[in-house]
Amino acid sequence: MSGAATEKSGAGRLALALAALLVLAGVSLAFRFAHLGATGLPVALGIAVVKAALVLIFFMEIGVERPTVRFACAAGVAMLCVMLALVVADIVTRTVPPLADPPGTEPRAQG
Amino acid sequence: MDESVAESFESLDKQAHAVRLGMWVFLASEILFFSGLFALYAAYRTEHPGGFAIGVENNTIVHGSINTAVLLTSSYTVALAVHELRRGRSRRAVTLLAVTLALGACFLGIKAAEYAEHFTRGIYPGGHGRFFDTHAQAGTKMFFTLYFCMTGLHAVHVMVGMIVLAVLLGRVGRGRVVAASSYALAAGAIYWHFVDLVWIFLWPLFYLVPGSGR
Numbered sequence: 236m237s238g239a240a241t242e243k244s245g246a247g248r249l250a251l252a253l254a255a256l257l258v259l260a261g262v263s264l265a266f267r268f269a270h271l272g273a274t275g276l277p278v279a280l281g282i283a284v285v286k287a288a289l290v291l292i293f294f295m296e297i298g299v300e301r302p303t304v305r306f307a308c309a310a311g312v313a314m315l316c317v318m319l320a321l322v323v324a325d326i327v328t329r330t331v332p333p334l335a336d337p338p339g340t341e342p343r344a345q346g
Numbered sequence: 347m348d349e350s351v352a353e354s355f356e357s358l359d360k361q362a363h364a365v366r367l368g369m370w371v372f373l374a375s376e377i378l379f380f381s382g383l384f385a386l387y388a389a390y391r392t393e394h395p396g397g398f399a400i401g402v403e404n405n406t407i408v409h410g411s412i413n414t415a416v417l418l419t420s421s422y423t424v425a426l427a428v429h430e431l432r433r434g435r436s437r438r439a440v441t442l443l444a445v446t447l448a449l450g451a452c453f454l455g456i457k458a459a460e461y462a463e464h465f466t467r468g469i470y471p472g473g474h475g476r477f478f479d480t481h482a483q484a485g486t487k488m489f490f491t492l493y494f495c496m497t498g499l500h501a502v503h504v505m506v507g508m509i510v511l512a513v514l515l516g517r518v519g520r521g522r523v524v525a526a527s528s529y530a531l532a533a534g535a536i537y538w539h540f541v542d543l544v545w546i547f548l549w550p551l552f553y554l555v556p557g558s559g560r
Binding site: 280303304315 | 363366367370371373374375376377378381382384385388389392393407411414415418419421422424425426429482483484487532535536539540542543546547549550553554555556557
């Protein structure tokens with residue numbers, strides 16, 4: 236591939252990544268009005284994870300970084316996953332009654 | 347030795363690697379900073395699904411969605427600026443950085459309009475305001491408190507990113523950062539992309555998914 240072609244493909248990859256990100260944002264927005272119920276959150280977060288991966292790979296160039304840099308990135312993401320997993324695990328496995336609502340608020344059954 | 351290489355580094359390559367590694371370690375700490383708030387969101391949303399559903403349905407989806415497109419596009423323009431600088435096209439890089447800054451300012455302007463609309467409707471941080479007279483659920487108050495806290499902290503990061511990019515724009519414009527030292531701009535751009543990454547998750551959580559709590 237010639238130098239000019241390589242240059243174009245570099246800029247073209249960035250443009251394609253932006254197009255993919257905007258399309259995925261549009262899909263997320265469309266699902267907002269599809270009333271998916273309980274599956275809405277995992278679907279929206281799944282799309283967000285794909286968008287984040289596109290930003291990491293094409294804009295932040297994590298794939299071509301040295302192992303030490305990739306390790307720093309992976310460590311941050313891993314710690315985030317551990318924190319979220321422990322918090323959610325705590326909540327969904329609680330057997331004690333939930334905390335009382337603060338004064339001046341309506342009963343928990345409504346929110 | 348090349349003047350752009352600090353005394354503590356053997357080569358420009360090692361200096362560039364150190365800058366990138368330093369930025370990523372800093373971003374890992376930033377991930378932890380935001381992860382505490384995301385964990386709070388997960389905990390409160392699980393405890394108060396109905397209140398959070400009301401919060402999402404009363405949020406300003408138009409402002410949030412336009413800002414998503416603005417921030418994604420700004421990530422593209424700053425990535426393209428790095429691409430152009432690496433090829434020695436400093437003027438194009440400066441133009442693209444100026445466009446990125448304009449998009450950042452646009453994001454903050456829309457955010458300010460969004461907050462103003464909330465205040466007009468009587469939605470203030472901490473569950474204060476007349477909106478909560480008719481929506482007194484604990485979950486709705488927590489939703490909007492987290493909303494102001496997380497989007498406010500994100501907006502502060504946008505401002506810091508704009509300052510970083512403005513400084514880099516000046517250095518590229520004056521020829522202090524060139525193709526050989528484009529790693530400096532790349533590091534600043536990585537911070538801007540991180541700001542974009544955080545918003546990618548804030549948008550569905552605060553604007554898109556009311557859930558099945560009602």
